[in-house]
Amino acid sequence: MAAALRVDVWSDVICPWCYIGKRRLEAALRQTGYADRVDVRWHSFQLDPGHPAGKRQPVHDMLAGKYGVPPAQVRAMTRQVSELAAAEGLTYALDRAIAVNTLDAHRLNQLAAGHGLGGQLHERLLRAHLVDGEVLDDAPTLIRLAAEVGLDVDAVRRVLDGDGYAADVAADARAAHRLGATGVPFFVIDDRWRISGAQPVDAFVAALRAAHAAAGA
Template identity: 60%
Template sequence: MSARIRIDVWSDVVCPWCYIGKRRLETALSRFEHAGDVVVRWHSFQLDPSIPAGHREPVQEMLAKKIGAPASQVRAMTHQVTQLADAEGLTYHLDRAISVNTRDAHRLAHLAAEHDLGTEMHERLLRAHLCDGEVVDEPETLIRLAAEVGVPADEAAEVLRTTKYSAEVDTDIRNARKIGINGVPFFLLNETYGLSGAQAPETILSALNKVHALAS
């Protein structure tokens, strides 16, 4: 009988490195002999929880203020990460990306996980923000994105009308702090082996093989 491997991933749905990390994880799993024994679970993390609910600002303007850099430097930074994304088959349009508070998106992701659609919902939210220029705190947009991956629209609407799954989001973030996670993506294999950042597929594959050997 093969050993079971659980990968817990902390990620934010507006994080350009998280989408790159997700693709690199998928590449590693495509090369992993025991991929059928791997379960991936997505956990909430907010890069900037201090953004007020409802506040929207172009990402490039937000970054310029945050790091105190001229617009030309921010464009160079986003161009670099766009090129890295392109190498993973992702087409970023960060010039159209809108910075928002991601709490509602994460609450919706927890609903999706209840329907075994956590990975699909996380994928759709990342693509919506980073590639499509969608505003991922807008209720109508979130309901539509949820429905696209198979989450019932009425359930998504109910979550957004209430505070449902707030406790789950808070637990994810609290657990991240306990582990010492201060940046994402972060991958935790079988609660013992951690990988921080958008690691190369070869690095993730090596970790998978080590963890599998230990679990066998």
């Protein structure tokens, strides 16, 4: 059955709220019964494009420095988001997560999208960072994860060895800003309904049903 609706999603592969938002969108698609009629397209958005390439920092340390708060407050913040993730069936391990520059990961997402594997690689990278404690600027790790979802290893290496798809990553970010996104996750349904953040499932259900009704009209 041809897709009746299109959902564009801007997301970063190290964003804990993005994984929660992804699960809530998926729950809404199941609840509405639209899963086989929706074309979900994943777009790149770096939360911190200025993070120095090659710098690896424990997420707890990064957050403490970014917000100027003590470690105990950071632990409370990450515990809260981990509890919300658990309600969506996700087991976060943010105490092991490493903050990195995500440009290479997003460049591979662009490659994957061109082969119909954008959703699969985005899911794998989110899980790798947030659940498995993988380091997402490590070339061998990225190659292995990309191969797991079916990408050609030689093609992946060629992308990582050059600057392929960097312009596409930047174009995605510009598109998000034009649409009014100030952070991620950011969802646009049929170029009309916009959802900012990991909203409750009911918000996705309402937007999907409104879009479906408009498409039918």
